[in-house]
Amino acid sequence: MEGVANLIATYEIDQQRLWQTLMELGEIGSTPGKPEEGVTRISLSLEDLKARKYTIDVMKEAGLKVRVDAIGNIIGRLEGTDSSAPVVMTGSHIDTVIRGGKFDGALGVLGAIEAVRTIQEAGIELVHPIEVVSFTDEEGVRFGSGYFGSKAMVGGVNKEMFGFTDETGITLADALKKAELNPNEYMSVVRNPEEIKAYVEMHIEQGKVLEDQQLAVGIVTDIQGPVWMEVEFEGNPDHAGATPMNMRNDAGLSMAELMLEVEKISINNQGVGTVGKASLEPGAVNIIPGNALLTIDLRHVDKRYRSNMVKEVKQAILNICRKRKMKANIEVKKEVDPATCSEEIIEVIQQSCKELHVPTMKMQCGAGHDSLMMTKVTKMGMIFVRSKGGVSHNPKEWTDKEDCAIGTQVLLNTLMKLAK
């Protein structure tokens, strides 16, 4: 494995300091002595608020000027020699899923702080200001709407979203107010595209490609955008004994058939498709399922192919309904455009890897990130860091200390080139 010590870095990040912040932030939202429970920092929860305070403290210690915008994005700024020059932005998020890990999001925020701290401490003068951003509610676990902070920054948030409620009935607006934020001022969060020169996000891969290739870091070329659908089949909940096979309207079989169709359609379009949640009603051993509810997640890096996948899935549902005499309800719950990373930033990251003698590869990104939003207003790039076993959103999520440092060093060199 490549050691950080072997990197040819002019300005070197502090591997130990980075690791310490990762471990300290990882304590917040975890139960002492119970690593198997992972880290839970749902957006705007008490744990998240504690983590926010911690992040602000680390930013201040790093010499950044910190402000929190109206909906809670934390922004730490290092001034450039030309304070009116467009900003080079980097960051990620510190909220987690329920029983998540220490690295998803956190590495992108703390790594960025460490990189900028290195620049600051070395007294390096760069023309462009650099801003490290920790975005509010990336995961979307609590209010069912992800990328909230970055979406607000690019003007993609509307008033209705503040009425979204969590399980206990608290609205997003109330949760923000409780955190002493100001949801009414959400339009003040929007950044003018001319203000931002580039956005670079470092994130754990959440897949096994880098591990498989024995590489610490990868360079993202495209990000798949997800479409989420909810499909409900309505048949007849007849008796399992008294209804002959040819007289049934079995919603369960319709669901099974659709699941296999999703697989076929995804393979044919070279995308990915998943049925991750499915249930049958009434759900008894001796009753034919009268009702079936399933979710479908479809992704592709090319929007045309993805649209085609959606079209084919809808057609498959129609065919199944006709064949099995069913009614179906289709609801599209989410539709995020796929994104292509900036050629220029890909090139800069590649150069940074080359000068550091870090072997790397170009790759696609299957998960959604704040970068999907930021790409609407600026040139965007992503650095991926190896995830052990490809595991994420799980207490077992892990990235080696050395890999965190290598990714952060690549980020530092990349930021210096973009901001000079």
Ligand SMILES: [Zn+2]
């Ligand atoms: Zn993340």
